[in-house]
Structure formats: C-alpha cells, structure tokens
Amino acid sequence: MTINRRSLLKLASVVPIVAAAPRLAWTADEKADYTLRIGTGLVELAPEHIVSTTLYNDQFPGPLVRFKQGQRVVVDVHNDTDTPELVHWHGQTIPSEVDGAAEEGSPYVPAHGMSRIAFVSGPSGFRFYHTHVVAGADLHRSTYSGQAGPVYIEPKDNPGAYDREVFLVLKEFNPSFSRGGDMASDALVGNPIASLQQIGKLADENAKDKTKGYEVSYELFSINGRMLGQGDPIRVKEGERVLFHILNASATEIRSLALPGHVFRVIALDGNPVPTPANVPVLWFGTAERISAIVEMKHPGVWVMGDLADDDRGHGMGIVVEYAGKTGEPQWVKPEPFRWNYAQFGKPSVALATPDETIQMTIVKHNAAEHGFNRWTLNGQAFSMETMTPMFTLHHGKRYRLKFRNASDDIHPLHLHRHSFELTNTAGSPTSGVIKDVVMLGGYQEVEIDFVADNPGDTLLHCHQQLHMDFGFMALFKYA
Ligand SMILES: [Cu+2]
Numbered sequence: 001m002t003i004n005r006r007s008l009l010k011l012a013s014v015v016p017i018v019a020a021a022p023r024l025a026w027t028a029d030e031k032a033d034y035t036l037r038i039g040t041g042l043v044e045l046a047p048e049h050i051v052s053t054t055l056y057n058d059q060f061p062g063p064l065v066r067f068k069q070g071q072r073v074v075v076d077v078h079n080d081t082d083t084p085e086l087v088h089w090h091g092q093t094i095p096s097e098v099d100g101a102a103e104e105g106s107p108y109v110p111a112h113g114m115s116r117i118a119f120v121s122g123p124s125g126f127r128f129y130h131t132h133v134v135a136g137a138d139l140h141r142s143t144y145s146g147q148a149g150p151v152y153i154e155p156k157d158n159p160g161a162y163d164r165e166v167f168l169v170l171k172e173f174n175p176s177f178s179r180g181g182d183m184a185s186d187a188l189v190g191n192p193i194a195s196l197q198q199i200g201k202l203a204d205e206n207a208k209d210k211t212k213g214y215e216v217s218y219e220l221f222s223i224n225g226r227m228l229g230q231g232d233p234i235r236v237k238e239g240e241r242v243l244f245h246i247l248n249a250s251a252t253e254i255r256s257l258a259l260p261g262h263v264f265r266v267i268a269l270d271g272n273p274v275p276t277p278a279n280v281p282v283l284w285f286g287t288a289e290r291i292s293a294i295v296e297m298k299h300p301g302v303w304v305m306g307d308l309a310d311d312d313r314g315h316g317m318g319i320v321v322e323y324a325g326k327t328g329e330p331q332w333v334k335p336e337p338f339r340w341n342y343a344q345f346g347k348p349s350v351a352l353a354t355p356d357e358t359i360q361m362t363i364v365k366h367n368a369a370e371h372g373f374n375r376w377t378l379n380g381q382a383f384s385m386e387t388m389t390p391m392f393t394l395h396h397g398k399r400y401r402l403k404f405r406n407a408s409d410d411i412h413p414l415h416l417h418r419h420s421f422e423l424t425n426t427a428g429s430p431t432s433g434v435i436k437d438v439v440m441l442g443g444y445q446e447v448e449i450d451f452v453a454d455n456p457g458d459t460l461l462h463c464h465q466q467l468h469m470d471f472g473f474m475a476l477f478k479y480a
Pocket residue numbers: 410411412413463464465468469473
C-alpha cells in the first residue's frame with residue numbers, strides 16, 4: 001500500500017482524537033454544537049387538538065441531533081421552566097456526569113438556568129434524548145411531556161443501501177389515570193412460565209388492596225407531533241427504498257406499526273445493526289425502543305402506516321404514505337397477527353461468551369401498594385429515591401449476565417444506561433448477536449442479557465415504563 005497524503009490525513013483523523021479528548025472539558029469561548037431550550041409550548045396535533053406541554057426548542061419532536069461517532073460535542077441546555085430538569089442521552093456510552101440521570105450523579109439543569117455539557121458521542125446509530133426526572137403522580141412531568149427528540153450518530157462507514165431516511169417519533173398526549181390498563185398481550189412470542197404465575201398470584205393474594213393500581217391512558221396519539229391525516233404525508237416514488245428510523249417515545253405504552261402491502265426489512269435495533277436483517281409485516285416497540293427498517297416502495301397507492309390497535313390509530317397513531325401520482329382516501333388493511341421475536345434478528349448459530357457472573361432478578365407487582373399506585377420490587381426491594389442504595393457492585397472488564405424473571409402480567413421495557421447489552425435468551429431460547437439498550441420482557445416470562453462492565457461510573461438499570469420506574473422498578477450499579 002502506498003501512503004499518499006490523502007490516506008495519511010484519513011489515518012490521522014481517525015486515530016488520536018477520541019482517545020485524547022478530555023471527558024468533560026470545554027473552554028468558555030467554545031461554541032456549542034447544539035443548544036436545547038426546555039420550555040412550555042404548544043403542539044398542534046390537529047387544528048382542534050392543540051396541547052400545551054414542555055418541549056425542547058418549542059417543537060415536538062425535539063430537533064434531530066446529528067453527531068459523528070467519536071466526535072467530541074458540546075451541548076448547551078437552557079431550562080426556562082420552574083423546575084430542575086435532566087436531559088438523558090439515551091443509548092450513548094458516556095460518563096455518568098453527563099448521562100442525565102440524578103441517580104447516577106448527573107447534576108440537574110437548574111430552573112431558569114443552564115448547563116453546558118461535553119462528551120464523546122457514540123456508539124453510532126439511532127439514539128435519542130429525553131427528560132429523566134421523576135413524574136410520580138404528576139402527568140405534566142417527565143416523559144409524559146413532549147421532552148423527547150431523535151439523535152443520529154453517523155457511523156464511520158455507512159453502507160447506504162437506501163434512497164433516503166425518514167425519522168418517525170411515536171407519541172401520545174393528554175394522559176390521565178385509570179384503573180386497569182390495556183397492555184398489548186399479543187406483542188411477543190413465548191409462553192407464560194407457571195412458577196412465575198404462581199409468584200404473581202401469591203403477591204396478589206398478599207396485597208391489602210385487591211384492586212389493581214392506577215394505569216395511564218391517553219386521549220391523543222401522534223407521529224412526529226401530528227395526528228393521522230394531519231400534516232404532510234410521507235411522499236414516495238415507486239421503486240424507492242426508504243430507511244425509516246422509528247422511535248417509541250411513549251411514557252408507558254407498547255406500540256405496533258404496519259404499512260399495508262409492504263414489509264419492513266429490519267436492519268438495526270436500538271441503532272445497532274442486527275446480524276440477520278429480516279422482513280417482517282409488523283413492528284413492535286417497547287417504550288424507548290428504536291427500529292431502523294428499509295421499506296421498498298412497490299405497492300402504489302395512498303396508505304395508512306399505523307398502529308394495529310384500532311382505537312389508538314383512530315385517535316391519531318398513524319401517518320399517511322402517498323405514492324407520486326396517487327390520490328384518494330388513505331387505506332388501512334389490518335395485518336395478520338404477528339408476534340415479535342428478537343431472536344429472529346440474531347446470529348444464525350448461537351455463539352455466546354461465558355459470563356463472569358450471573359445476576360438474577362425477580363420482578364413482582366404489589367397491587368396499589370403506594371397511594372393507589374402499584375409498587376414494583378426487584379428481588380423484594382423497591383428502589384428508594386431517598387437512600388439511592390446501590391444493588392450491585394460491578395468490576396471493570398467483567399462480563400455480567402442479567403436474568404430477569406417477570407412475575408407480573410405486564411410487559412417491561414428494560415433499559416440499561418451507559419452500556420449496550422447482548423440478548424442471550426428470550427422466550428426460552430438462547431440467542432446471540434442482537435445488541436440493544438432496551439428489551440421487552442413479556443408477562444410471566446424471562447429474558448437474559450449480557451453486558452461488559454467497560455464504562456466505569458454509576459449505572460442505572462430500570463423499566464422504561466414511567467409508572468414502573470417511578471414506583472420502585474430501578475436498580476443502581478456501582479463500579480468497584
Ligand atoms: Cu415495567
């Protein structure tokens with residue numbers, strides 16, 4: 001290989017910058033790469049449905065933030081509200097101080113104040129940012145608000161087998177409390193495990209309150225801040241390959257999405273390329289999950305890309321896809337039932353490293369145990385925001401297997417901060433190669449994930465369902 005000036009420059013630009021970048025340092029005269037302003041604003045979901053909520057930069061979703069993998073970035077966050085805020089950089093492997101979780105020691109952005117943060121962005125792919133404060137019983141706070149926006153971190157090499165990218169953010173508005181929820185029970189493959197049902201039954205019998213705790217339901221549903229039929233359709237041409245980056249920015253809901261007459265070729269989950277891209281008729285997303293999928297446009301018409309739940313789609317959870325030259329009412333065709341199986345996207349033959357340690361966690365729901373809200377325990381412990389007692393000590397460089405056993409009927413979108421994990425067992429089958437930062441755990445099922453403790457600093461693990469995380473379903477890991 002001859003080394004010319006160009007390849008030298010190329011080498012120089014890749015090697016030293018990341019390693020040399022200080023973690024938090026920034027200079028006062030430096031210009032921020034991005035500025036986020038947290039404040040109250042209006043979202044016009046439809047002319048007759050304008051909601052007031054807390055937003056980033058007065059828009060929903062928040063602005064698309066584009067970083068380059070390994071790039072040192074400076075972000076200014078202004079908080080124009082009356083309460084302290086936190087911006088969590090979901091899915092990035094960054095220090096605890098800038099991750100945006102109080103439990104990990106990230107400082108709050110003060111009310112009517114500002115914070116400047118700097119970090120080296122990565123890993124590449126589709127990530128997002130959102131508020132990480134506690135909502136508790138306040139449905140104006142935290143992820144019930146409009147504080148969410150997409151992040152795309154450009155990989156060093158982009159295969160680019162698509163014509164264009166479309167970012168979609170799924171989000172409900174106008175939440176209220178109700179007794180009993182409507183959790184999608186037909187989302188995931190796998191069967192309930194009898195021993196877990198038994199633990200759940202026992203917890204129900206031992207509960208003082210025999211009624212279920214509060215759940216959250218929503219009045220209005222949207223994609224990119226517009227109800228179905230409002231705003232511009234996605235305009236496509238026959239033969240085009242559209243790469244969708246889709247985020248479920250719900251506070252509490254599992255979502256589905258289908259586009260009649262088309263299939264989604266799933267190429268990445270939570271921003272990480274999957275070992276086995278596969279065609280599926282329906283996408284399922286836990287709260288905070290992202291899917292990147294290519295759709296080949298080969299069925300001309302005007303279509304509704306929407307949620308399978310008629311009620312949610314009827315109240316706005318969808319977007320119109322319109323082929324060039326086609327007109328008329330957008331068509332919806334209900335797809336055949338399709339259960340989501342993460343292992344479908346895994347390596348064809350399972351190849352797993354042996355973990356240094358396995359941590360088992362049994363999840364139990366205690367009906368209405370906390371002022372009418374369900375309380376959640378992990379191995380008998382509900383996380384305390386007062387004491388912030390850590391659950392476990394990690395040793396740098398070791399590989400850990402987390403085995404979650406769900407003794408409740410709810411689906412839990414489990415999220416690990418500051419690390420990506422590998423799915424190693426789902427719905428009773430071993431798998432490997434699927435790298436994520438959120439995974440859905442089905443009712444009375446088990447899931448196993450492996451991660452390497454390679455990013456020292458306090459690390460939060462929690463259910464991303466806001467009602468669950470606020471009422472006990474969190475654990476803090478410390479590094480030794
Ligand atoms: Cu949960």
